Amino acid sequence: QDDEGYQESQFEEYRNPYAAKVGDEDSLYYSGRDRSGRLLWSYPQTPMMDMLLQTAAPYYTPKNPRDLFDFLRDSYPLPGGLKSPYSEYDFIVVGSGSAGAAVASRLTEDRWASVLLLEAGRPEMLLTDIPSMAPYFQSTDYVWHYYMEKQPGVCLGMKDQRCFWPQGKAVGGGSVVNYMIYTRGRPQDWDRIAADGNYGWSYNDVLKYYIKSEKANLKKYGKNPYRGRDGEVSVESVNIRTKLVNAFLEGGRELGHPTVDYNAPDGFGFGYVQVTQQRGHRHSSARAYLHPHKRRHSLHILPESKVTKILIDPQTKTAYGVEYVRNGVKHTVRARKEVILSAGPIASPQMLMLSGIGPKDHLNSMGIPVIKDLPVGQTLYDHICFPGAIFTLNGTHSDTRLSFSEEQALEVKSIMQWFRTGDSALNSPGAVEAIGYIKTPVSDDPELVPDIELISIGGSIVSDGGRGGSRSVRKGMRLNEQVYDEAFGAIDNADTWSAFPMLLHPKSKGYIQLKDANPFSHPKLVGNYLTDPKDVATFIAAIRHIQELASTPAFQKYGARLYPARYLTCPDAEFNSDEYWECAVRTFTATLHHQIATCRMGPPTDPLAVVDPELRVYGVSRLRVVDSSVIPRTISAHNNAPAMMIGEKAADMIKATWGST
Numbered sequence: 001q002d003d004e005g006y007q008e009s010q011f012e013e014y015r016n017p018y019a020a021k022v023g024d025e026d027s028l029y030y031s032g033r034d035r036s037g038r039l040l041w042s043y044p045q046t047p048m049m050d051m052l053l054q055t056a057a058p059y060y061t062p063k064n065p066r067d068l069f070d071f072l073r074d075s076y077p078l079p080g081g082l083k084s085p086y087s088e089y090d091f092i093v094v095g096s097g098s099a100g101a102a103v104a105s106r107l108t109e110d111r112w113a114s115v116l117l118l119e120a121g122r123p124e125m126l127l128t129d130i131p132s133m134a135p136y137f138q139s140t141d142y143v144w145h146y147y148m149e150k151q152p153g154v155c156l157g158m159k160d161q162r163c164f165w166p167q168g169k170a171v172g173g174g175s176v177v178n179y180m181i182y183t184r185g186r187p188q189d190w191d192r193i194a195a196d197g198n199y200g201w202s203y204n205d206v207l208k209y210y211i212k213s214e215k216a217n218l219k220k221y222g223k224n225p226y227r228g229r230d231g232e233v234s235v236e237s238v239n240i241r242t243k244l245v246n247a248f249l250e251g252g253r254e255l256g257h258p259t260v261d262y263n264a265p266d267g268f269g270f271g272y273v274q275v276t277q278q279r280g281h282r283h284s285s286a287r288a289y290l291h292p293h294k295r296r297h298s299l300h301i302l303p304e305s306k307v308t309k310i311l312i313d314p315q316t317k318t319a320y321g322v323e324y325v326r327n328g329v330k331h332t333v334r335a336r337k338e339v340i341l342s343a344g345p346i347a348s349p350q351m352l353m354l355s356g357i358g359p360k361d362h363l364n365s366m367g368i369p370v371i372k373d374l375p376v377g378q379t380l381y382d383h384i385c386f387p388g389a390i391f392t393l394n395g396t397h398s399d400t401r402l403s404f405s406e407e408q409a410l411e412v413k414s415i416m417q418w419f420r421t422g423d424s425a426l427n428s429p430g431a432v433e434a435i436g437y438i439k440t441p442v443s444d445d446p447e448l449v450p451d452i453e454l455i456s457i458g459g460s461i462v463s464d465g466g467r468g469g470s471r472s473v474r475k476g477m478r479l480n481e482q483v484y485d486e487a488f489g490a491i492d493n494a495d496t497w498s499a500f501p502m503l504l505h506p507k508s509k510g511y512i513q514l515k516d517a518n519p520f521s522h523p524k525l526v527g528n529y530l531t532d533p534k535d536v537a538t539f540i541a542a543i544r545h546i547q548e549l550a551s552t553p554a555f556q557k558y559g560a561r562l563y564p565a566r567y568l569t570c571p572d573a574e575f576n577s578d579e580y581w582e583c584a585v586r587t588f589t590a591t592l593h594h595q596i597a598t599c600r601m602g603p604p605t606d607p608l609a610v611v612d613p614e615l616r617v618y619g620v621s622r623l624r625v626v627d628s629s630v631i632p633r634t635i636s637a638h639n640n641a642p643a644m645m646i647g648e649k650a651a652d653m654i655k656a657t658w659g660s661t
């Protein structure tokens with residue numbers, strides 16, 4: 001037992017990141033074990049892995065049970081040959097994800113301050129750079145394997161009827177495993193956040209930081225005044241496209257949706273997807289903000305270091321350091337100025353509660369001494385989508401196929417091309433080709449704000465199936481195979497098009513609580529998906545709009561036909577009735593991993609606020625939360641760019657507090 005009374009076995013997850021919790025036995029194949037037989041690492045078996053394994057084999061010796069792919073992995077040695085970190089820094093940043101990497105990097109610019117950046121996950125590797133591999137990583141230890149609590153009536157077609165909520169666990173966090181879609185949110189989203197009393201967060205305020213962080217390489221739009229050219233994060237269009245994306249944009253225009261830069265302030269319409277890539281390689285927040293500064297003496301980065309507690313003086317209510325575990329050993333490190341919590345929308349509220357900041361009654365019931373009674377974890381919004389509106393196309397043979405094919409992406413020619421120029425099917429972000437914002441007839445928003453984002457795919461969830469197919473997308477979503485096979489088995493790997501509708505402003509609201517006081521336990525995650533009938537009605541309206549799109553000449557020239565999937569979970573619903581679609585959405589209720597508001601930002605008058613508009617935790621000094629958990633209300637965006645923007649903005653606010661010009 002260690003000082004806190006934790007059993008050795010409670011550190012198991014840390015020492016053996018794969019542990020038994022993966023819960024997806026059929027995707028575990030290549031693995032390494034230590035002498036006692038303990039599993040150290042594991043990767044799903046896929047055609048891509050087969051190929052890489054052959055490449056890596058000469059470097060692997062059975063005496064060395066380390067991860068087979070370590071030789072391809074990035075590393076962050078302490079600068080100046082230091083063997084161990086200092087015992088005190090100006091700032092400690094917990095979590096090096098989209099926001100954490102940005103804030104740590106900016107605070108150490110020009111030697112302004114010293115920062116220790118603690119990250120539970122490992123650095124990136126060659127494979128994480130390959131955009132089309134994104135879905136594979138949801139079955140590896142590059143994510144936290146969180147599951148939503150079982151909720152009757154949703155996620156019915158997922159394994160064990162539970163939705164999987166993976167979160168990035170890497171130097172770079174979510175930006176290492178995500179689909180790289182770059183979105184900023186509509187101006188009204190941010191203006192509403194500011195109007196709620198969050199000074200400094202209007203669209204014009206945040207635009208400054210989007211521009212600062214961006215290095216746009218977008219053919220048509222790159223020079224527009226709202227785009228950045230000198231920032232850290234490379235944003236590109238994807239050069240490899242199917243004809244389906246043109247059909248989507250053309251069909252959109254036929255229905256009155258202009259083709260636009262959807263990140264422009266007036267860009268309400270459809271547009272080619274913009275991605276965080278650099279010459280076709282993933283450009284994570286770690287690549288953008290940390291990798292170029294490895295030798296910076298003021299920035300110490302410690303991967304594989306899990307923070308277990310924020311140290312707060314209970315008398316003065318001042319944060320002064322953290323406890324963390326590295327290689328199974330507990331350490332303490334002190335912060336001279338501030339502790340910055342950037343552990344993401346699930347781990348940040350969990351960490352606050354473990355450290356005594358949270359709802360008083362809940363903390364009491366967990367036996368955690370209360371330092372500050374705050375509504376931590378009591379608000380949670382998420383973006384869910386429906387991947388099952390699938391249209392079959394005319395192309396049956398490889399020469400007439402319109403959609404992406406995994407087989408083609410893995411041809412040697414394509415791989416070599418990706419290494420040379422970055423332009424090959426390997427740089428497709430999970431086959432996402434375009435995005436379209438729509439406002440459905442059921443919306444009651446008085447302003448021109450979309451309620452649905454359509455994500456146009458150069459294929460569908462059936463596209464990586466067939467003989468030898470990786471099935472990585474459906475595995476990543478944890479779809480139940482029986483339900484999937486009954487619904488789509490007959491068109492597995494067929495030529496298809498689909499658009500996922502994503503519900504942008506759900507009315508349904510969830511929450512997070514602790515399950516116990518063990519920092520190695522996962523918290524209780526309650527989604528409360530589709531509990532408001534408006535959310536269901538919006539989905540159905542969106543699916544009807546997708547059907548209209550597929551009926552336009554742009555799609556009809558390819559013979560697009562809605563596939564009549566039969567869901568085991570909906571035996572009595574008449575195909576294509578509203579009842580059918582409601583049941584289908586309740587079957588494949590897939591998250592797009594945008595949980596927010598769990599450490600909600602708000603003015604002192606907001607009873608649900610955890611941090612103030614400068615991201616300082618109410619009632620505790622020298623402690624801020626800087627990540628996507630502070631976003632107080634739903635935004636029309638995927639959260640990677642917003643989280644990096646939050647990191648950028650927080651750095652300026654912190655510098656202003658501590659007297660930098």
Ligand SMILES: Cc1cc2nc3c(=O)[nH]c(=O)nc-3n(C[C@H](O)[C@H](O)[C@H](O)COP(=O)(O)OP(=O)(O)OC[C@H]3O[C@@H](n4cnc5c(N)ncnc54)[C@H](O)[C@@H]3O)c2cc1C
Pocket residue numbers: 094095096097098099100118119120121138166167168169170171172173174175177178179180181182183305306307308342343344345347348351592593594626627628629637638639640641643
């Ligand atoms: C599979 C997937 C696909 C996605 N696709 C997209 C997309 O295409 N576009 C988009 O914009 N967004 C996407 N997102 C969402 C986006 O990536 C996240 O919203 C964003 O990365 C969140 O940033 P963050 O800084 O709040 O947290 P994170 O990036 O999650 O960073 C938190 C970091 O803290 C670390 N951490 C947690 N606990 C501890 C601890 N106790 N000690 C030390 N370190 C800790 C974590 O390991 C992690 O690295 C996706 C997310 C996922 C999971």
